[in-house]
Amino acid sequence: MLPEIRQRLAQHTRLVLEAPPGAGKTTQVPPALLEAPWLAGRRIVMLEPRRVAARAAAQFMAQQRGEAVGETVGYRIRFESRVSARTRIEVVTEGILTRMIQDDPTLEGVGALLFDEFHERHLSADLGLALALDVQAGLREDLRIVVMSATLDGERLAQWLDAPRLASEGRGFPVRIAHFPARREETLEHQARRAVEHALAGHPGDVLVFLPGRREIERVHRALEQARPPLRMQGRAGEGLRSTTVSVAASPPPGLPLHAQGEEVDVLELHGDLPVEQQARVLQPHADGRRRVVLATNVAESSVTLPGVRVVIDSGLAREPRFDPTSGFSRLEVVAIAQASADQRAGRAGRVAEGWAYRLWPQSQRLEPQRRPEIAQVDLAALALELAAWGGGDLRFPDPPPPGALASARDLLRRLGALEGEAITPLGRRMLALGTHPRLAAMLLAPQDADERALACDLAALLEARDPLRARIDALHTRWQALAAFRAGRTPPEASRSALAAIDQAARAWRQRLRLDARPPEAAPAHRLGDLLKFAFPDRVARQHPADPLRYPLSNGRSARLFDDSALYGEPWLVIDELRHSDRGDAPILRAAPLDPARLERDWPERFVVEDRVVWDADARAISAVRERRFERIVLERRPLAKPDPARYADALVDAVRQLGLSALPWTDTLVQWRARVRCLRVWCPEHPWPELSEGALLATLDDWLKPALRGLSRLDALDARAFADALIGLLDWSLRAKLDALAPTRIAVPSGLERPIEYGWDDAHDAPVAPVLAVKLQELFGLADTPRIADGRVPLTLHLLSPAGRPLQVTQDLRGFWERTYPEVRKEMKGRYPKHPWPDDPWTATATHRAKPRGT
Template sequence: MRRLPALPIDEAVPDLLKALAGGPNAVLVAPPGAGKTTRVPLALLDEAWLNGGKIIMLEPRRLAARSAAAHMASLLGEKTGETVGYRVRLDTKVSAATRIEVVTEGVLTRMLQSDPSLEGVGAILFDEFHERHLHGDLGLALCLQAQSLLREDLRLLVMSATLEAAPVARLLGDAPIIESEGRAFPVQTIYSDRQAGFGLGALWQGESIEDRTARAVLRVLPEHEGDVLVFLPGMREMRRVESQLRQQGIGRGMYGSIDVVLLHGSMPLEEQGQAVAPSPEGRRKIVLATSIAESSITVEGVRVVIDSGMMRVPRFSPRTGMTRLETVTVSVPSADQRRGRAGRVAPGVCYRLWTEQEQLMLAPRSTPELLEADLAPLALELAAWGVSAPSELAWLDEPPAGAYASACELLQQLGAFDRERRLTPLGRRMAALGAQPRLARMLLSAAAISPAAADTACELAALLSGRDPLRGERSADIALRLGALRALRRGGAAPDGASGGVDEAAARQALAEARQWQRALAQDGAGASPSASRAASPHGGGTSAAPTPRGEAASSPAAPTPRGEAASSPRGHDGSHSARGNNASPTREPSIGALLAFAYPDRVGQGRGDGRFLLAGGRGAVLTPAQPLSYASYIAGAEMEDGDGESRIVLAADIEENELHAYHSDHVVEELSVLWDRSAQAVRARRKLMFGALVLKEEQVTKPDPIKVTAALLDGIRTEGTAILSWNKQSSQLRDRIRVMRKYDPELPDLSEEALLASLEDWLAPHLTGIRSRDGLQKLNMMHVLEAMLSWNDKHRLDELMPTHMTVPSGSRIPIDYTNPEQPVLAVKLQELFGLQETPRIAKGRLPLTLHLLSPAQRPVQVTQDLANFWRNTYFEVKKELKVRYPKHYWPDDPFAAVPTSRVRPRP
């Protein structure tokens, strides 16, 4: 190894080597520019405990991984792939001689899953751990368990620039913390002046982030030397700032020697490499970047940083199952990392587009991705690792229970988990494939259909993983993007219907990634040939459709199949439904939408008109602006942005209903709906074919299950109340008598409204055979229904204590009104009670009746429970009035001795 220039990290290396010689774990904190990424792995190569083994260094970003490997190789005087190599998505350079492998996070996970003991590996280094990516936290948790159970000699080193080291050290078993002072050139920090409209406060004055940033760039260019690194939230803002700068003459005139370049994570690695490379002699550059440039990557020549103070982060919602990109303010560590970029090669200056007061309001730390991301990939990896719950591993921050449960539900829906959340054979293949779980399901299912379908799925997976190859395309139709890829492969133009030009770099990146997925499917045993596809079907078999010309399959819709036949498809050996039933094999290739539905069954949408759709998951979604897909009967949504009401559809494809039956019969469920229809006041039975929340077909059932009819009828009665039943005077009186009697005999049934509705199954259901409507209920003999609730003894005691009628002195049998259980009423003409000394009583004398004494016209003239007192004191006043109004009637002076009568006068 050639003589190396001194770097700040060199002073900390001896302490680090001593720590790792004496124990398995350590934490290294070193600021940006200290040299930890490239010096530490080289310093560990000759350690005795390594014993010739490999060093794996985890880098969060592909560009940083390749750059670090190339720089270390150059320090050794070698080419990349010899002693030092790398493994990143779409690119690998290693050899049998490689001892230091720089890998990205997903690669480390795959290495651990394929060999948990990491045979031949002596140390794992986690670089830039402060970024707290999900796979970094997962990788560390898996490594800690592997170290505990299988490899006590394995060294783990966590390295970071801005990290609270103490919690990490505790997680690593109270590992020693080594700190490097580092070396950075001085950086002047200039905050914005709100009064000048130069800070975040300017947003309140109506100035956009793009206007503010472009103005800041134009201000600093004549004041400072060197390149300018500008931090913006995302590609949209970067493009707008680029456009404004070019309109102001950047790249021509007095700014002719200045280039504007972009640096974004979705860009091809070659373009990213050009963005960070030194500017040619005599030229400057303005690098518009996202947070990808915060750490690991050194953008050569940067002397000025302009920080918008904003970043875009994905926020996953377990409630909707969707991820929303949110623009948020940076945290203090992120702002410090960005500021440090200006002092890597020389003294610099950082312009912060917010005020010093606003600096005090920034979050003190960044939120780990683990706490806000879709946890389906993590849940699948844990299941493949053999862990049933996250709590079985050691975490710096344990995955949120709600988000993890949602992830498991999705994996069940995709067929990766069974009902007990155990990994299915399909799930194991999905995990081994290394793709995001949704895309893995699509790839394996497509490979089970035909090689052509597999090729289309590979292209779709690549499109969904990278940058949009159509610049400024407003249509959500992913078929346009697929057409762009194929046109580029054939050397043709953009597809018809595309409104913008083709981003060739993005398209070529997608084509390269599609080839990678084709190779992955071939290694899985699927997709290499028709026979291999059938043998490796994730559904356990089935006949592969005849292939069509390679690359053209997705343009042909699937042939219609008899509705309902596909729904009886058999299950495969892994418990999942067959993609197509034996009687429902399409003769054409599946459409793009049919393939997407394998990955996004919950995002299959049914058209409502005007670009609005009901999704199988139950939410609404909308396509804006109006476009051909807006009028599709069904779509399969691939990318959606979560909203407060409806989700916005970003990428989708149409799908025919017959394809849902043919390819997705495992999600098509027949439901028999037997419900009370309030408008019809009757039970209605309907059969529905459901795809999640979507009704594919609905028809009336003429002879539904009587038990379900009765249950629906009872629900209707609970909704309407017992007033819907046929209560006549007799049945109503019996109900009231029993209610009064319960005060003296609590063992009698409770006939209150609440109790009756709560026990309908017990007392009413046996009498409802053949009844389906209100009209039928009105024909019920409620007297018989209530009497059936009473024993013979109950009836006898009821008749004895609570008689239906009372015989009065005139000889008439007068009905007793029990409506008020506290005061049963006997309404009787006053003249019929002449000679009665005391108020009549029931319940063996315990309950006096309330007498409504009526005039000859049957109108109450007195209400009393003390008849004797009425005769003595009130009768004579009442008599005067009645004698005037009814002179022909009998009004004696002595009611106690008078003859009772129901006539005008008593018989002589």
């Protein structure tokens, strides 16, 4: 297939390549393109979605050439680079490709961009591809773009890219699928242990176990350390799994090595937090051929090759990013995988021979067909900053970013100082260069003092990491104190040593990234953390409520609440980095730090304002005129205004209507009918410029049509019905008012010589007109053959034909049909009941009347 790939890229600048895991696309395609004439000695850059896979791919390709990593083949990932002037194949990950394109839009020296494992639909890959297409369209027509995938709708992607598509079936062997259900109330680690014991006893080769993340891997590892030799099986391997027929001998003392029928087995872990040496060990077979059980995240789902695997055990779970409003970041959540991922994981068992895949979920459980793209479910602040730096938001994405999420992201960037309007600021460009979430970047760049910058590095590492404390404590300072104690050689009992070690390493990497020689302080007051944290969370600065010590209004206008046993009780000011999102009531505060209000005012004096406000008080249902001192939307002081500006009352009353709705206005029946007539004619006679009178449209334009009528008033109930009607009717000019009366009259003449009202209506549920109704006594329509119509004859009236007592006899829009078919029956029934009223045999020629028959007839 490699010759065909070279041929297609000689003819086209884009290509979609589909091949299953193990087909060689990651490690065979880049070297195969090195001597292509169109490359002309330039570099190939391949985007790899995971750090483990990026290192492994570069190391494999380098070994194939008999070279060290960093010569012809190298890699760059966050905080680590192995490239040189001789490097021609560069494997990059995370935001590295985006930085390359932003820093050099011409991509000088780069001849091809390869997007590996694109089916994972990471946001960085979507953005990188969108930028690459823009570069290709405007600056580099010769740039080759190859999108490589294992499980993706390649035809759809090829059509979107306007690119040829190549597909390879790969070299897989058959894999038998079985479901290995959990026992009642069984934990994942015990179910996985039973499945591993079953696989080792019944199948040859290594076992690959897919688990959501590091935490689950550690739990399963501990469970396997207590595995119990020897294993005894009932029935042949793979039979009876739904009834769980596996049985094992009694458990030995804990700590013994895992055995498979007396054979010692290695249990290894594979995840992104492992040191490079341990990752390399997992990717190589055991030197003496010993069997292995590899506990892996979905990093092993694609990109990396694990030799010797014959059995896959799949939890059906993965940790994927989801936007978490509690923290303001995208967090990893345990979710069910898609069917495409399940198929790909199972395929790992068929790389060297026939294999088995055991799924730890019921066979009845149905999975989503494809993985949802990250762009649809993560925080978009970083994306919005990248788009602003690029100079426009009209890039082509396979799935466009949701407009609401993108707008919220831009609002946050303006608070952080990264945007002014839609344009990126100098601070925004510095934030972008750090390659982290804009919140953290703003915090890392804010302090001028070296010690505070080192402390900010600690905070960034703490916020990015998993919580090092085992107990629920809402004080961020407690976590930092645990980190300081770890550095001094005394890990607190309530903290995880491994978690603190990872945080310390990440903080050190941040100091190196910022070229910072200063070390973090050995001790720091709690408010010093908050003084820095506010630069990341300006929207979550909070002040204690004067009447409720547990309640904290936030600078974004919302409100949060401490737990009763909070370690932060009594703090007058907080900055909250994590809270539990709530649509009702105060959001519980999960983690925060106190801050110094004097420092807050020194850092952000422009956010403290004094303003005279004349507003509608919804609780009091009256206008409130006060002078307020505020930090953003937190009211610090409020005093009544002695002489408020009368002109501002109208604004407050308009706000009242926005809050209360149009029903708060003095509607009359006549005005309700007038509004319905106009709304109906927008549908019936759209050739005329009728105004939009829906509730949303009227509320959106209150300043235009209602505010003039409110001037001089101080109460909403002082607006009388006549003034309100004049304001609303004023939305129609004189020519439209005449057309309204002609096309949708309020009354219509009937054959009896009288005029009867027409009733109009609007169906809000379906946002459509209701058929207009003419209610009239049957005798008043004698001699009329056809149903009356309005709106230039386009709309028939719905006739409510009434008895002499005013009760409905028939509802119809077909008067002719009524006279011909229904009237004889009605006449027969009604003539005896209402003998004083005419019931002629021939209604066509009878005289219409609204009266009873003359006496004596």
